[in-house]
Amino acid sequence: MTRLIRWLVLTGVGIAQTPDWASAYIGPGAGFAVGGSFLVMFAAVFSAVAMFLSWPIRYLWRVVFRKRSPKKPRFRRVVVLGLDGLDYGLTVRFLEEGKLPNLAMLQHRGCFRPLGSTLPPISPVAWSTFQTGTNPGKHNIFDFIVPDEHTYQPKLSSVEVRPPRRAIRLGPFRFPLGRPEVRMLRKSQPFWAVLSDYGIFNCVLRVPITFPAEKLHGVQLSAMCVPDIRGSQGTFSLFTTRRRNDGTPTGGEVQIVQRQGNTVRGELVGPDHPLRKDRGPLKVSFTVTIRGNQWADLRIGRATYELRRGEYTSWVPVCFRTFPRVQVHGVCRFLLLATEPEFELYATPINIDPENPALPIGYPAVYPIYLANKQGSYATLGLAEDTWGLNEHVLEDHHFYQQCLDTDREREEMFFDALEKVPRGLCVCVFDGSDRLQHMFWRYHDPQHPARPVEIPSDHVTAIEDLYRRMDALVGRTMARCEGTDTLLMVLSDHGFTTFRRGVDLNRWLEENGYLVVDDTRRGEEYLAGVDWSRTQAFALGLTGIFINRQNKFAHGIVADGVDTEKLRTEIAEKLALLTDPMNGQRVFRHIYQAPKVYRGGYVDQAPDLILGYESGYRVSWDAAVGRTTTAVFHHNTKAWSGDHCVDPSVVPGILFCNQPIHAENPRLLDIAPTILNVFGVPVPDYMDGRTLDVGSS
Amino acid sequence: MTSTLTTIVITLNAVANAFGQCLAPIGWLPEGLSLTLVAVVTGIATLKMFKYTSNQRAIARVRREIRANLLAIKLFKENLPVTLAAQRKLLVAALRLLGLAVVPMAVMTVPMVFLLAQLAQWYQWAPIPVGDDTVITLRLAGEIRPSRPVVKLLPHDAIEDLSGPVSIASLQQVCWNVRAHQPGYHSLQFEAEGERYEKQIAIGDGVMRVSPQRPSRDWYEALLYPWEKPFDAQSRVQAISIEYPERDSWIAGTDSWIAYWFIVSLVAGFAFRGVFGVHL
Structure with a gap:
């Protein structure tokens, strides 16, 4: 068979060599080959020529029209490696045990500090603060979900997708005119938009709450909420x-x-x-x-x-x-x-x-396509790792673990490509597998966790430690790529982690204390379905807080704004502060925060009235989070989702490593945006709440 | 070696001629339409062949790489080293693409050459119009003795022998000048030293399959003129050819039909590549 093929090939080639019309064999096969290659070569040469010819014009354009930063950038490039949920306490412990050599080296060269998170310390809020340098009262993100003011149904806090407004009806068909409208609900402006104004190139990869991707000078791939x-x-x-x-x-x-x-x-x-x-x-x-x-x-x-x-x-x-x-x-x-x-x-x-x-998952629109062609397909979903698959016992631990590894591998490939392609400017990439893994494997780390099995699978006994080691190795590879490139490297997390042993049904507590009325037969229904709004003063929805059923905010609100609301807010806060767990007598809350006192800005009114700072081990219960009201305030958390950070921010500080010393007391996530602007010599806008950290100088 | 190659070509010609019967509708379809249809079908068939004879995965990989580099030039245009590197990678990828197409191209050459030979009979030459003159040339093996004519063209109602035979000893050829009378395919009879030989002639208007030469037993001639059986190697007569006029239209004729066929088949191939899931 092989000989026959060889014969055929030789015959064909021989024929193609003969000098007559048949020799000028120009069948479509040859056309496909030569045509395709020629087009590519043509494209390469054309683009090269176009680039060289247009370069002087583009250079002049930039020189004439670009805003000039008043100060010279202190580094050619700033790289921010976000490791979602890496905990300060655990990092310290593993550093002391010598298990994180690369982070130790970074600490030795520059600094390692706890990084103050946001209130509440959850990813959408924290990363919004990171990118805007503002408190939630200005960027409008207070939780993953918020109640709709008309229906009380939960809706995503950061994005709204509306179908095209106009359509043509033809019989049973409805032909939409235009594309769905995807609206970003995060307010304020990310610091890379400011850098863009000054002509600084930005590469923003998978930073939460960047969907839909906004225009910037550079490239961006959206993350959480896609x-x-x-x-x-x-x-x-x-x-x-x-x-x-x-x-x-x-x-x-x-x-x-x-x-x-x-x-x-x-x-x-x-x-x-x-x-x-x-x-x-x-x-x-x-x-x-x-x-x-x-x-x-x-x-x-x-x-x-x-x-x-x-x-x-x-x-x-x-x-x-x-x-x-x-x-x-x-x-x-x-x-x-x-x-x-x-x-x-x-x-x-x-x-x-x-x-x-x-949907617009990247900017420019071709950037996700570029990445897909460069490295193959990849996860685009906001929460790429399927935590519910494991929670619902459809997946086993190792299946979920593999998803996390694969997603991290994809992310690393795009991050390192960005480091190669962006030698000057800003490069930010967030790895959030670290958050998901800690959520799901904390039960193997916490000996007292209710979801901890008697026999821990041998592969996962040290799952959390392995995660930190893996992230350390990633930092090592990143450092190697930044070596000798005049790069300021920051490794940071948005919050830390702690155990989640007991869930608190806030709606049940509100019901027991007379603030909420629910139809007993409809307790099991989600999204506050059985609540009697005409007799309900306060309710809980989402992970972080309690809303007062205010007249001027909700369709069926009964509490008047002003003194009544303030009084009720204070009353509930004082009562809740005394709440203890009957199982162990432990206090449940470290702090209860009142939104008008802790937030400032144009969107404070959108916040939950009370933001709950839980003690370690507690969090809102699964039922209350989705608006169900059970018959008990406290519940054991027996799900695989066993670690969490929806607690008081002081319980879960994040981490900040830098390859340069940082001289500042208690750096916060809030301070990163103004600090980076300052490093590039760009003026910090007045609306930013963070302060500029002193980086590099003695 | 040459004899084996000739035998292969003759055998494959038999297959190609059998397939060539399917091209009969060309005779009654408008020239442009038939050539377009043939080109589209050829393009699709070639596409399928390309799919199965090429390393599709590797081609897809290189294609993705090419797209990525093209997009990199657009996305990172401010960065000169990045764009230059992307352009270099583009050129390398183009060469790799060419390399990946060598095997399917070579494999497809064989059927494609036989197909082209079949198509040439329809689109390259026109039949001899009734009333027009043409020259028939017979090539002999060995010497021509000038003393007596050794070859005769037997009388046929379809043609009129105007002059001949004229012997050209140096070329071992004998020629006749004839006038076409009856339209259709006719078989002319020749006699040489007691043996009879045949050659088909096509007379008429419009599109007809034309075989300008009955070839010798040579692989190359057999490849170019596939319709009639080649003469035996030991035959006194080695080849008989008839001068046919070339087709003269914007899509048919010596040079244009092949260019038209190539372009249409190429366009069809590219157009249907998505339908058949072929990476080119």
Whole structure:
């Protein structure tokens, strides 16, 4: 066979050498080859020529029209490596034990300090403060979710996606005119927008609360709050032949499938039909052919992927079609969990395809496409690691752990590409797998945690320590890439971490104290469904606070603004401050904060009236967070989500490492934006609340 | 070696001729339409062949790399070293792409040459119009003895022998000047030293399959003129050719038909690459 092919090839080449019309073989095959390559060469040469010719014009443009910073930049480049949730106390401990050599070196060369987080110390709030240099009263982010003022239903605090306003109706079809409107609800201005005004190039990678991506001089990839293809914050799918008795899992859905011989068919659920609402969501069918206990083939679209039990596939492109040329592209990964006796296949939430993004997940729009072509597909979902999959016992620890590792690997690749491409300017990248891993594996770290199993899986006994070591290695690689490049390197976290043993049902406490009235038969319903608003003075929703049902704020508000609200706020704060856990007599709250006293700015009114600073070990209960009211105030937290940071900020300071000394008392996350502006010699805008830290000088 | 190659070409010609029967509708379709259809079908067929004979994964990888570098030039245009590096990588990727296309290109050369030979019979030459003159040339093996004519063109109703045979001893050729009378395909009979030989002639208007030469047993001639069986190696007559006029239209004719076919097939290939999931 090989000889035959060789013969054919030789014959072909021989014929092509002969001098006649047949020799001028210019079939489409040759055309494909030569044409394609020629076009690429042409593009390269053309772009080179265009670049050289336009360079003087662009240079002149910059010189003439760019704002000039009054001071010379002190470093050519500032690199901020954000390690979400790295805890100051644990870092100190591991440093003392000599387990973090790279961070130790950074400390030795520059500094290591606790970094004050925000109130509340949760990622959306903290990273918004990091980027704007303002307190939440100015940037308007107080929690992940906020209650809608008309319906009391929870809505995302940072982004609003509205369908196109106008559409043409043709029978059952509704053709939208225009694209969905995606509105950023974070207010104020990130410091890289200020740097952009001064012509400083910025590369902002996966910093939370940057969706939709805003215009800047540079490139940006959005993170937290980027939805999945269905518009949710991440909905996994489980395809199984086993009927589960535990109801619909949170954060995902179970599809019961039939096995016929070795074949299983299922459907991935996508976004709602864009043209016909009555059709429900778009779906994409797939077929799994089981090949024994360990293997199966997944056929989806025109491609076939090999499934190996316990191993994730690479990112699989999924295309939801409506009309020709009307398609929504997503990517997801599959994990074959079992084939015998029951079939179980897990699919990650379907991420927006970075190569064909349906929403503005990057700036410029081609930046996510560039990254996808550079390194292959990657997770675009805001919360990329599927914590609910593990919480709901669909995934096992090692499956979740693998997701975290894979996401970090993708992130590192794009971060290091940015370091290579941006030798001058700002480069910020946030790794948030560190936050997710601590959330989910803290039970192995805390000997008293209610969710801690008797037998800890040997692979995960030191999961938290391993995480810190891995982040240390990442810092080492980053330092190596910054070596000799006149770079100011900052490694920081937005908050620390602590254990989450007991959940507090704030709505139950409010009910017991006469501030909230709920229909007893509707307690189990989410989103405050059973609450009698005409008799409710205060309620809890989200992770951080309590809202007074104010007349001037909520549609069914009953508490008058002014003295009444103030009085009620103080009354609830005083009562709550005395709350103790009957199980151990421990105080639950370190501080209760009243929004008007701790925030300042134009959006203070949007904040919860009371922000609760829990002691270590406590947090709002799972039920209260989603607006359910149970019959007990305290609940054991038996979920895998066992570590948290929704506590008093003083309990969970973050970290700040720098390769230069920083001379300042109690640096805060709030201070980073003005500090970086100052390093670049750019004036700090008046609206910023942070102070400039003294970096580098003695 | 040459004999084996000739045998292969003749065998493949038989296959190509069988396939060539499918091209019969060319005879009654408008010239432009038929050539366009053939080019589109060829483009798609070539696309499929390209898919299965090339390393699609590697091509996809290089394509992605190319796109990434093109976008890098756009995104990081302020950074001269980055854009220069991206341009260098683009050129390297273009060469790699070319390298990856060598194998499919070589494999496809074989069927493509046979296809081109078939198509040339339709689009390269026109049949002899009724009433026009043409020259028939017969090539002999060995010497021509000037003493007596050794070759005769037997009378046929379709043609009128105007003059000949004229022998050109130095070229071992004998020629006739004939006038075409009857439209259609006809088989002319020649006699040389007691043996009879045949050659097809196409007379008429419009589009007809034309075989300008019955070739000798030579792989290269057999490749160029596939329709009629080559003469045996030991045959006294080595080849008979008829001078046909070239087609004369903007898409057919010696040079233009192949260019038109190439462009249309290329466009069709690129247009359908998404449909068939082929990385080019």
